[in-house]
Amino acid sequence: MACTATKSQADQDRFICIYCAYLNNNKTIAEGRSIPLSKAVENPTTTEIQDISSAIGLSAFLEKNKMYSGEWNCDVQCRGRVRI
Known part of the structure; x- marks a missing residue:
């Protein structure tokens, strides 16, 4: 689900x-x-977090271009963040 304008x-x-x-x-x-x-x-993924958040009725969208500052070497599945 994307953020609306x-x-x-x-x-x-x-x-x-x-x-x-x-x-x-x-x-x-x-x-x-x-x-x-x-x-x-x-090992949760950002897609799983977004799907579960949406399933329980929260407005969530994924930002793949963001990265947690403490994980400079994380794999592709863990990159990004979910905004709720």
Whole structure:
């Protein structure tokens, strides 16, 4: 789902950005995981995060040209972020 042109810049600034590292159970908190290990998943992709967010009714779109600053060597599937 893409961001519509009717959204103002102020609305876009209020989005929450989610990177794969935030949800990855293979990462430590120092490496960027921001949720408890019991709720984290193994190697999530940005597409999976977008699909699940949309399935539960959140307005989510994918920005593939962004990268989490703590992962300078991440693979292609983990590049990008999901804005909700």
